[in-house]
Amino acid sequence: xxxxxxxxxxxxxxxxxxxxxxxxxxxxxxxxxxxxxxxxxxxxxxxxxxxxxxxxxxxxxxxxxxxxxxxxxxxxxxxxxxxxxxxxxxxxxxxxxxxxxxxxxxxx
Amino acid sequence: xxxxxxxxxxxxxxxxxxxxxxxxxxxxxxxxxxxxxxxxxxxxxxxxxxxxxxxxxxxxxxxxxxxxxxxxxxxxxxxxxxxxxxxxxxxxxxxxxxxxxxxxxxxxxxxxxxxxxxxxxxxx
Numbered sequence: 001x002x003x004x005x006x007x008x009x010x011x012x013x014x015x016x017x018x019x020x021x022x023x024x025x026x027x028x029x030x031x032x033x034x035x036x037x038x039x040x041x042x043x044x045x046x047x048x049x050x051x052x053x054x055x056x057x058x059x060x061x062x063x064x065x066x067x068x069x070x071x072x073x074x075x076x077x078x079x080x081x082x083x084x085x086x087x088x089x090x091x092x093x094x095x096x097x098x099x100x101x102x103x104x105x106x107x108x
Numbered sequence: 109x110x111x112x113x114x115x116x117x118x119x120x121x122x123x124x125x126x127x128x129x130x131x132x133x134x135x136x137x138x139x140x141x142x143x144x145x146x147x148x149x150x151x152x153x154x155x156x157x158x159x160x161x162x163x164x165x166x167x168x169x170x171x172x173x174x175x176x177x178x179x180x181x182x183x184x185x186x187x188x189x190x191x192x193x194x195x196x197x198x199x200x201x202x203x204x205x206x207x208x209x210x211x212x213x214x215x216x217x218x219x220x221x222x223x224x225x226x227x228x229x230x231x232x
Binding site: 033037039043044045046050051056088090091092094095096097098102 | 215223
């Protein structure tokens with residue numbers, strides 16, 4: 001089973017700042033099958049990025065994903081008020097699919 | 109518009125059973141794999157189970173194997189999760205989620221649509 005580690009438990013940032021979230025896998029993620037989700041309190045997760053770098057439908061271009069192998073990054077170029085949330089990475093290149101523990105982006 | 113609407117959650121005693129349903133609309137139900145993902149209170153996301161588009165293949169997390177059963181009725185656009193021998197640690201919000209692509213190798217997919225979730229509480 002691939003373990004995903006999101007080492008930044010909480011990021012404290014201000015609106016307008018750049019956010020860089022990391023996700024490290026215990027083994028190489030096949031074919032860069034890595035996704036990122038955003039979850040606001042009391043809501044379901046929302047797909048942001050799939051295939052490591054492809055934005056999902058309707059996702060603003062301030063969100064970008066990068067990486068391959070075992071190291072992946074989600075970047076939010078300029079934080080908007082609605083971006084303060086919890087972010088999860090997920091790998092789906094091997095079975096079982098697994099999620100990272102999440103990174104909370106909070107207002108500083 | 110894609111919609112996934114879960115129902116069937118509630119309070120159940122340890123060892124009890126529950127059946128969750130997820131009614132889907134807005135897409136061709138029979139051509140997508142579907143999954144259940146759960147989230148314990150204050151915790152992260154945990155994949156539970158996936159069923160292939162035709163229901164012929166099912167996949168389970170080790171933590172639920174033998175106790176939970178996923179199924180689907182393509183004639184009614186509905187996904188199910190039968191929960192048996194429930195444990196306190198099964199307490200969570202259970203989300204149904206649609207695979208982004210039609211095929212999920214080994215039950216592994218990314219998920220482009222999620223329901224709002226249904227809460228299962230296992231407690232005496």
